Amino acid sequence: MSMDYREYILDHYRDPRNFGKLEHPDVHCEDSNPLCGDQLAIDLEFEGDQVSQVRFQGRGCAISQATASMLSEMIEGRPIKDVIALGKNDVLEVLGIPISPARTKCAFLSLRVLHRALAMAGHEHPASEEEEEE
Template sequence: MLQELYKEIVLDHYRRPRHRGELENADLREHLLNPLCGDEVTVYARFEEDKLAEVSFTGRGCSISQASASMLTERLSGKSREEAEGEIEAFLEMMRTEENEELGDLAALKGIIQTPNRIRCATLAWTAFKSGLRGGGE
């Protein structure tokens, strides 16, 4: 069943987060707190020319918020600023509407969210990264 596969993907990222840790000399550093549940995340990125050479995160919170941050780091690493903005917009749009197969494993986050208040958990890191890019990221 697809629902079970989605849970496994999210749990895997929660248990074994990718790119977790503070990034020294980050060009982008953005912290966001969800006051409703206390989840928090800080996203970091280092640019080499226009590419995201490194992306990482720190934070604490529910499995969804932390898994989503881990998935963000994998998804955005190596992308240009413009590509990253496009990926973020596509993900945020999917969380507002319906699953987008083109987003691959990210669809798992949409697939396991049963209540609207959990959407904020899944989008926390993405919203932080978007805000960091808008601030110039330098």
């Protein structure tokens, strides 16, 4: 990759992939981070046992919005079972930079919304360390 990870995050923030809405999603979920005001909505369509399309909308800091963009690229076309298994470590790995404790809720907002959307669609993920602290 020719750009460093900070530039990569800013690129996803300024030019988000899969940004928008699906006309007829199989599931729509939204949530926010009340501590900083980040907002995120995810639309998913499924085809068989795969996530066929994903779109997100939101507003907030570069970390929350770039992570949503990166996560959308990670899940589109993948088997639902693989998407369910995604966790916090996967998000941190794709970000590629250390995240301060204060920014983790920003970084994990899209993962939380994704897991809730999957649960709404009947695809529960197992309770584990991935559950956010309330």
